Amino acid sequence: MRNLSPRRVVIKIGTNTICRQDGTVDHDYIADIARQVVELESKGIQSIIVTSGAIGSGSTELNLNGKNKDIPMKQACAAVGQAILMLAYRTAFAKYAKPVGQILVTYGAFSDRKRYLNLRKTIEELFKLGVVPIVNENDVIATDEIDEVFGDNDKLSALVAANMDADLLILLTDVDGLYDRNPNFDPDARLLTVVDEITKDIERIAGDKRNERSVGGMRTKIAAAKIAMQSGCNMVIANGRLENVVLRVVEGEEIGTLFTATPKYTIKERWILFACPRGKLVIDEGAEKAVKEGKSLLLCGVQSIEGNFKKGDVVRIGNFAKGIVNFSSAEIVAMKVSSKCENSDQNSNRIRKAIIESENIVLLN
Numbered sequence: 534m535r536n537l538s539p540r541r542v543v544i545k546i547g548t549n550t551i552c553r554q555d556g557t558v559d560h561d562y563i564a565d566i567a568r569q570v571v572e573l574e575s576k577g578i579q580s581i582i583v584t585s586g587a588i589g590s591g592s593t594e595l596n597l598n599g600k601n602k603d604i605p606m607k608q609a610c611a612a613v614g615q616a617i618l619m620l621a622y623r624t625a626f627a628k629y630a631k632p633v634g635q636i637l638v639t640y641g642a643f644s645d646r647k648r649y650l651n652l653r654k655t656i657e658e659l660f661k662l663g664v665v666p667i668v669n670e671n672d673v674i675a676t677d678e679i680d681e682v683f684g685d686n687d688k689l690s691a692l693v694a695a696n697m698d699a700d701l702l703i704l705l706t707d708v709d710g711l712y713d714r715n716p717n718f719d720p721d722a723r724l725l726t727v728v729d730e731i732t733k734d735i736e737r738i739a740g741d742k743r744n745e746r747s748v749g750g751m752r753t754k755i756a757a758a759k760i761a762m763q764s765g766c767n768m769v770i771a772n773g774r775l776e777n778v779v780l781r782v783v784e785g786e787e788i789g790t791l792f793t794a795t796p797k798y799t800i801k802e803r804w805i806l807f808a809c810p811r812g813k814l815v816i817d818e819g820a821e822k823a824v825k826e827g828k829s830l831l832l833c834g835v836q837s838i839e840g841n842f843k844k845g846d847v848v849r850i851g852n853f854a855k856g857i858v859n860f861s862s863a864e865i866v867a868m869k870v871s872s873k874c875e876n877s878d879q880n881s882n883r884i885r886k887a888i889i890e891s892e893n894i895v896l897l898n
């Protein structure tokens with residue numbers, strides 16, 4: 534048995550798990566998930582569901598299965614399918630008099646501190662009100678910002694887990710977990726029950742093209758595992774069709790592959806770590822040394838600025854850290870210019886201004 538004892542669980546359900554062969558939403562399956570979530574709640578464990586299936590079920594509803602779809606058509610499918618999904622969840626949880634709440638997010642919601650804090654507050658409020666939060670990517674608008682597109686709910690669910698302080702992420706999928714080799718090609722393939730570290734070997738197994746197709750998108754699951762593990766959140770990849778899978782994983786039964794948490798960062802550090810950087814500060818050697826020693830980044834150490842960012846945005850510091858800037862890119866450029874022209878006391882104060890405070894800096898691995 535594993536000792537997971539979570540307080541807050543994120544349950545991610547993949548499209549192939551939530552939809553039937555014919556592409557329609559599997560209402561019985563959702564009903565079964567609802568039952569398990571309600572049982573967890575009776576034990577004091579909160580759940581956030583991250584659901585896929587909007588594009589798939591929308592495509593079925595619009596008779597578009599098998600047709601080539603461009604992005605706008607997929608977005609249209611998502612708009613239709615999202616309503617179908619939510620209705621299915623609402624119906625399933627209504628049996629237990631539990632309301633559900635729809636949360637549609639883009640990567641941007643996790644990169645802008647205000648939007649992220651709003652998201653966090655709303656989810657906490659939903660819990661207080663006894664509502665089950667049901668999250669999906671806002672596919673309808675997400676691809677407008679190509680750089681911000683999640684593309685997959687594996688990463689989305691890991692970001693939700695990391696930023697919502699979950700201690701267990703369960704990826705329910707159509708395979709049993711991570712194998713050391715492709716089980717469809719190799720009868721000696723072994724299911725890995727525990728992964729404590731994402732080694733080059735693990736990346737290789739997951740990145741294998743044959744593995745990708747037939748073992749079910751392991752690459753994105755490994756990327757999700759990295760986020761979850763660094764956030765102090767255990768992650769289990771399990772076959773979503775196993776009986777009572779959610780309850781059994783939570784209880785610690787050795788199902789699927791467990792990626793063990795390596796707690797390292799505070800919740801704020803996690804936010805900085807996983808936010809999409811809006812720019813980059815190139816800094817000199819002295820500043821790099823200072824930042825690595827846990828000091829603030831001062832104006833005098835900044836050599837050049839890349840990108841267009843606002844005060845409060847997350848930027849890269851060289852290639853070794855990320856942090857929240859105290860000034861916009863335009864302000865930093867202006868301060869640099871005037872610091873070169875003046876030679877006064879006022880100026881020496883200016884160049885010692887903290888562009889990023891030490892407590893807002895996270896060193897990357």
Ligand code: GLU
Nearest residue numbers: 585586587588670685686
């Ligand atoms: N957001 C997509 C949908 O609901 C799913 C993306 C994924 O399967 O990872 O259809």
